[in-house]
Amino acid sequence: MDTLEKEDLARYNRQIILPELGITGQEKLKGAKVLVIGAGGLGCPALQYLVGAGVGFIGIVEDDVVELSNLHRQVLYGIADIGRSKALAASEKLSLLNPLIQIISYQQRLVPENAEMLFSGYDLVLDGSDNFETRFLVNDTCVLLNMPFVFGAVFRFDGQVSVFNYEGGPVYRDVFPEAPSEDQRPNCEDSGVLGMLPGVIGSYMAAEAIKMITGIGTPLSGRLLVIDLLDNSSQVFMIAGANPDLKKDKEKSGTEEAYAINLEQFKRLSDLHAQRVCVIDVREVYEFEELPTLALNIPLYELLTAQLPLDKILVFICQSGSRSRMAVQVLKGHYKGEMYSLGTLLFK
Known part of the structure; x- marks a missing residue:
């Protein structure tokens, strides 16, 4: 477990004074290694809060570049970042937020050929991807390596969050055994998404990661949280077989x-x-x-x-x-x- 320095104590003071977390929890965060898949709508807020919370080592897997249409929801970036690698731009911005942590950027797409190599050495994964192929690959790789991962998804006004493969709990394929055909898949590019929705869901994802790292609270393993910002409703569904x-x-x-x-x-x-x-x-x-x-x-x-x-x-x-x-x-x-x-x- 990593020992906290004077600057750590000052920076994370408001977090450390939480009796549930304390010095021990903050030391666990400092020693943790988290891999974030995607630095887009979900990845941006999740990364910002993980970095702000003091997670000591963070990896970012992203092969896309910043576009103008990203900025209404991916608020980590600005006009000057258009055309730049998201992985690099995110790494630079996050290092300014918290220079005490280590960040490594993987400017590549997650594919079966590199998944096991990228995941190795990390404690858990946050899946901020936006397609079923990547989600299944994240699930299968985490199952192979016995790693938990946090799932998030957004569409129009609705968001979903869950934790999979955690301490023998359900996996993603228990909820989604197979991907729908191409013409049946929800697409934010065609149907739209409310800009702050990924911020809400990404924040929940970061919270779930912090809970698992520090051992506080009850992670969303075996449960699927669904939030509708249009009517401010939220529901938690038990995943079949998880009870x-x-x-x-x-x-x-x-x-x-x-x-x-x-x-x-x-x-x-x-x-x-x-x-x-x-x-x-x-x-x-x-x-x-x-x-x-x-x-x-x-x-x-x-x-x-x-x-x-x-x-x-x-x-x-x-x-x-x-x-x-x-x-x-x-x-x-x-x-x-x-x-x-x-x-x-x-x-x-």
């Missing part, structure tokens, strides 16, 4: 949860209660429009605020079954009727 009590119940019974049904069981249920069965596709609107089903579409994150039919038997479906299982978990305690997770789209 240890539920896992114990499954081990005792030797069967899947009572709410998980297969296609044959669904057909039998429909035959017995044809007028009462309500099938709900919990994918996002853009996914539903691309591959419509003969079902009602209510995205997973809108279930708690949606007007659900009280006299129906709800059967949730999605592309892979992950979100349909989460739907039942989300509504437990809120919906008194029967609910089932089918885990297939039924009608393609």
Whole structure:
């Protein structure tokens, strides 16, 4: 553990006086090594707060350059940085913020050929990437190296944060088993994003990293935090399989949860209660429009605020079954009727 110097004590005073953190926590931060994937909308605020908090060694993986359209949300940069490497520009700005830490810039794209080499030697990873291929690569590399990582994503007014592969907890593929096709993916370039949203989510990501490094609080492992800035709502969803009590119940019974049904069981249920069965596709609107089903579409994150039919038997479906299982978990305690997770789209 790195010993704090006089300048450390002065700089981090307001943090050190927190009884939960103290000198010991600050020393852990000074000795920590964090790799940040992407120095864009999420990476910029996360990097600023990690550097400000005194994380001793930070790596930045980014191959892009600063563009004018970045500046409304990537406030680490300015007009003079347009055309410059984000990795280099970020490193320079962050060093001015806190010269006590070490920063290394990797001006390259994260690909399977360099992922293991880049990750080696770091304690944890913050994934600020904006595409599924990189997110899966981050997940798979962290699983391979047994490293935890913080996930963040933004789209329009909505943001998501979670912690994966932490102390035996769920991994990214437990929530997103496979990437949607190219024409089904959300795209901020086409759909837009509120400028301060990445600042909010990036700050949460930095907080999760600091909690894991210092051992304070409860990291978002097994939970997905969803924030909507348009109506100031926030919800925390349990990730299917992450509840240890539920896992114990499954081990005792030797069967899947009572709410998980297969296609044959669904057909039998429909035959017995044809007028009462309500099938709900919990994918996002853009996914539903691309591959419509003969079902009602209510995205997973809108279930708690949606007007659900009280006299129906709800059967949730999605592309892979992950979100349909989460739907039942989300509504437990809120919906008194029967609910089932089918885990297939039924009608393609």
